[in-house]
Amino acid sequence: MLKGDSIRALGAMSGTSLDGVDAAVIETDGARVFGFGESHYRPYSDHERAVLRAALGKWPGEGCAAALEVVQRAHLDALSGFGGVELVGFHGQTLAHEPRGRGTHQLGDGEALAQELGLPVVWDFRSADVSLGGEGAPLAPFYHFACAQWMGAEAPMVFLNLGGVGNVTWLDPRKPAPEEAGALLAFDTGPANAPINDLMQLRRGRAFDEGGALGLEGVADAAVVEDFLSHGYFYRMPPKSLDRDDFKGIPDMVTELDDADAVATLVEICAASVARGMEHCPEPPARILVTGGGRRNPALMARLAAHLPCDVAPVEEAGLDGDMLEAQAFGFLAVRVARGLPTSCPGTTGVAGAVAGGTVSRPERAA
DSSP: OOOSSOEEEEEEEEOTTOOEEEEEEEEEOSSSEEEEEEEEEEEOOHHHHHHHHHHTTOOTTSSOHHHHHHHHHHHHHHHTTOOSOOEEEEEEEEEEEETTTTEEEEEOOHHHHHHHHTSOEEEOOSHHHHHTTOOOOOOTHHHHHHHHHHHTOOSOEEEEEESSEEEEEEEOTTSSSTTSTTSEEEEEEEEOHHHHHHHHHHHHSOSSOGGGHHHHHSOOOHHHHHHHTTSGGGGSOSSOOOOTTTTTTHHHHTTTSOHHHHHHHHHHHHHHHHHHHHTTOSSOOSEEEEESGGGGOHHHHHHHHHHOSSEEEEGGGGTOOTTTHHHHHHHHHHHHHHTTOOSBOHHHHOOSSOBOOOEEEOOGGGO
16 A cells, blocks of 8 residues: 555644644654654634533544534644645544443544545544453553654653543664563553643633743642542553543532632642652653643743653653654654554553554545
């Protein structure tokens, strides 16, 4: 299907924070990163965000038509206009994730998108992993491993993604491949931006805490944080994953706090969850690179630095784009799927063996 060693793949990601669609080009052979191309961000409107928020937690057949229309339109907007692209990786919008129950639901129609874009589209990345006993998440670790090698890393390190939910990838770049035993350990740490954004929307009518202003102004309620960390999730061994709504009770925990203290408490919950998760690392990391929207929150970055025993910095310090890293990841994974390479393994999702997940849909004229 693919010619040559390095191709231009276009990846798209719409995360659980419901801010919009990221699209980015990556040049890769599915194992190595050779370069980075153009990128584009297509924000959701307030109306679109409200439609998607109303669909959270729904499964196929439960009335997702309006949300599907939003996802398809936004992704078509985001992915159009890129030149020289051979393949698209389309994650879709996660509405529900229950790997030990009903499975996982990423809303989106890759077949329709392939016809509209006139390009092969790889999608439904998580279902195969879940069907084989894996968590289906996180999926970016194989790309993180390639990024670490692109950076020339020589010691164990961590990528920390702070989107709606937080997740970490601990990796050892000295291993020859990401699916090798001991190369990767990845898991969700706990809530990140989602509860902060939800509270800001509810109390202030704003999408997020701009500049971390309220988080810096307020004082975290230590008793609430301690109570939160008693949740059973934190006693499970990784790999493990979360749905955006697995901690629905968080807003109730800060009801009695004023806005600033409530946000500061949610910030502390995120940072303390990450610190708790880091206890599972096979070796202490030499550094932690932070990606996702949380790296732009000074209150959150300050609390992470206070909790963690090594250098904590935005991924930009390593020459990477923290806004587009996950979109790039799905372009990278699309190439792996097209070439029959694994996209998850026991260390990333808990699946029994290395799995090459994903469905490839081709436009009719390319069939």
